[in-house]
Amino acid sequence: MTHDMPKPQLEHPQHLDRRDGLKIAYHHTPGKQSDTQAANSRTLKMPGVMFLGGFMSDMTGTKATHLEEHCIRQGLGYTRFDYGGHGQSSGKFADGTIGQWAADAIAVLDEITTGPQILVGSSMGGWIMLRVALARPERVAGLVGIAAAPDFTEDLMWAQFSDDQKKSIMEDGALIEPTDYGDDPYTITRNLIEDGRDQLVLRKPLEIKCPVRLVQGMKDPDVPWQTALRLTDALVTDDVRIDLIKTGDHRLSEPDQLDVITKHLDEILAKAKG
Numbered sequence: 022m023t024h025d026m027p028k029p030q031l032e033h034p035q036h037l038d039r040r041d042g043l044k045i046a047y048h049h050t051p052g053k054q055s056d057t058q059a060a061n062s063r064t065l066k067m068p069g070v071m072f073l074g075g076f077m078s079d080m081t082g083t084k085a086t087h088l089e090e091h092c093i094r095q096g097l098g099y100t101r102f103d104y105g106g107h108g109q110s111s112g113k114f115a116d117g118t119i120g121q122w123a124a125d126a127i128a129v130l131d132e133i134t135t136g137p138q139i140l141v142g143s144s145m146g147g148w149i150m151l152r153v154a155l156a157r158p159e160r161v162a163g164l165v166g167i168a169a170a171p172d173f174t175e176d177l178m179w180a181q182f183s184d185d186q187k188k189s190i191m192e193d194g195a196l197i198e199p200t201d202y203g204d205d206p207y208t209i210t211r212n213l214i215e216d217g218r219d220q221l222v223l224r225k226p227l228e229i230k231c232p233v234r235l236v237q238g239m240k241d242p243d244v245p246w247q248t249a250l251r252l253t254d255a256l257v258t259d260d261v262r263i264d265l266i267k268t269g270d271h272r273l274s275e276p277d278q279l280d281v282i283t284k285h286l287d288e289i290l291a292k293a294k295g
Contacts, residue, residue, distance in 0.1 A: 034080075034109055037102075037132055045102055045125050046109035048080065049133050050089065053096030068137040068162040068293050069098030070286065073126055073153075075144030075170075077200070077207060079108025083274040084143055084167060084282065091283050097290075100138075102129050115195065115208045118216035119145075119174065123152040130160060137162035139289055141282070144170045144244065144271065147235075151222050154229045163232040163289035167282060168271050170244045171252055172224075174217030177244065178209060190214060201242075223255050232260040232292055234285035236278075238269025 034046040052069060070092050072085045080101040092099035104122040106114035126149050130138060139162050142150030147169020154161045170177065179187070182196075189196045190211050198207040233256055237249040249263045264281055266273065273282070 034103075036110075037128060039105070039125070039128060042111075043105040043125070044111040045105065045129060046080070047100060047102035047129055047133060048089070050093060050099045052098035066136055067097060067290060068139050069100065069134055071126075071130065071134060071138045071140050072099075072101040073140060073142040073146030073149045074101075074103070074107070075146055076173075077107065077114065077205065078143070079103050081108065082143075083272075084141075084279065087274075087279050088141060088283070088286070091286070095290075098134065100129060100134050102126075102133075115210055116212075118213050119148065119152075119220040120216045123149050123156075123220065126150075126153050127156055130157060134160075136160075137293070139163040139165065139286060139293075141165040141167065141286065142169055143167040143273075145173065147171060148173065148220070148222065151227065151229065152220060154231065155222075155227070158229070158231075161229075161231055162293055164229070164234070165282065165285050165289065166233070166235040166237075166249070166252070167273055168237055168241055168244050169235060169252060170248065172217070172221045173244070174209075174214055175221060176223075176248075179214055223251055225255070226257050227252075227255045228257055230258045232289050233258060233262075234289065235261070235263045236266065236269075236273060236282055236285060237263060238266050238271060238273055238278075240268060241271045243271045 034048050036044040036046055072088055080103050085101045089099050103110040104125045105112035106117040140150040147166040148171040150164050186196055194211050196209045200207050235249045237246045239246045253261050
């Protein structure tokens with residue numbers, strides 16, 4: 022029975038104070054067994070689930086809240102948050118970089134969650150989850166990438182910008198680009214591009230050994246489905262599967278697509294049970 026389980030939290034997030042002065046907004050739902058009990062127990066406990074959102078997205082989106090409901094029904098811990106400059110967190114989006122947003126995710130992992138976590142990364146969050154898994158391998162039980170976009174600042178932005186666009190970034194410090202995903206334009210800064218080059222993950226073997234599942238739409242206008250193949254080749258783990266959705270776009274938020282995502286999450290959870 023689940024009638025007494027907590028409901029998804031849509032408002033009034035808590036805030037994590039970062040050393041750099043940012044306040045990271047988050048929602049954390051403990052598992053059926055409290056985090057304190059899990060931390061003090063010597064028996065194997067099910068991992069929690071942590072959602073990492075995309076570029077200029079926030080933690081109130083369809084995928085984030087759908088996964089929260091799915092985890093609550095199973096009594097699993099679940100955490101979602103906004104990077105600095107995103108959603109309900111403080112800071113300016115234009116001041117952010119991949120390195121900073123990865124540091125935000127690591128701070129949430131370290132300070133809000135307990136025990137092993139399955140990281141679910143959407144778009145840019147798929148890049149961030151890889152950086153987190155490399156930084157905290159002992160805390161990561163599995164990865165689920167949703168239209169994962171590792172190295173996108175270099176391979177999907179810089180590589181496709183015109184000479185004039187590149188000049189705007191390098192000489193003016195920023196390029197403002199329209200987006201199909203909201204009213205606010207993208208602000209692509211020189212810092213974002215240059216820091217992104219320090220965060221690249223597809224140029225050498227990725228020393229990640231946990232199970233990885235990748236869900237990718239073949240009609241995604243932003244992230245080519247071949248990116249999932251490149252990521253698979255880079256990962257050292259043999260436990261990788263790609264689920265290509267022929268009609269899927271970048272959002273992957275239709276009910277049947279959400280079911281595919283939760284199927285892969287449940288598969289990794291089943292592995293954790295042994």
